[in-house]
Amino acid sequence: MNLNPALTGVFKGDQRIVANFRNQWQSVPVPYLTFSGAYDQKVFLKALGDGFIGAGLIFNYDKAGDGEMIWSQLGLNLSYTQPLSEQLFLSGGFQYLLGSRRVNPDKLTWAEQWNGDVFDQNANPSEDFNERLKGFSSLSGGLNLHFQLEDTRTKADVGFGAFHVNRPDVNFFDQGKVQLPIKGSIYGMGTIEVHPKMDIRVVGFHSFQSKYQETVFGAALRYHVSFQRSREISIQFGSNFRLGDAVIPTLEVQYHALRVGLSYDTNISDFNVATRKKGGPEISVEYIITKVKSVKVFKACPIF
16 A cells, blocks of 8 residues: 555455564664554445445554654555456555654754864754644555456556655745655566466566655565465565665465565665665564355245
8 A cells, every 4th residue: 555555455355454564774873663554445336336445544654863753644545446357457546645744853963063172962053943843745646457367376466656746845944845756656566376386476666756766676486385264374485676775585474364474674785884784674464354245145946
């Protein structure tokens, strides 16, 4: 749902709960902490025919830097999925998000506090923040195309998302506006069933915002240990690569409706001088609820 609002409700099941926690760069003076949580579900209406609505809530929290810059976001996601054929599904999504940006200038230091001989932290700098907390609202949207090969685990998704299209003002000062730039994401991800018990999973992702860009691609091998109903078990090993920055080994274990994933960034860029190649661990948890569908009413043939 952070990747594209159109992916809301696009999963096998009826309800989904997801949480991600990341603690990055413990070896630098001020580590970064990020948490994301989400809930989404399918909504079926007779008037939509074979199509369905996806609805969900998403919460993001991020804390970084000497000034303890904190971003908090709470968003509502809505999507609609329309089957184009038995194997192809097109989804469009929308997100309305309320957010805040907060900073603690008391934690910052300024050049004016250096008097030529010593650093005087009690000296008042000329920097005067009009606000320490700035609220904003953001509009985002996207499209996703889903392919599912019938009676196999082979599937694929391609799509794009556009975030902060209204470019909200996030300035702490009264002078003018500082607008949050539009962020774009383009991705492709797929699963290929290569054996009754084995899949290959691939992913590619590119994100850009103003002059900043990030490209990630990777692959993984998933082995299905058990297909026993309500006792399904699978294990996945893989690695991602963030272009020009980090190698990210991954491990994922799934038991029935519960999935737990672990990853660890290992810096290979020049920044490893500060991080000593220690990037950041991340853990993700996903739980999917699948309801038992009621049997449709039917008319039995009379017995004579």
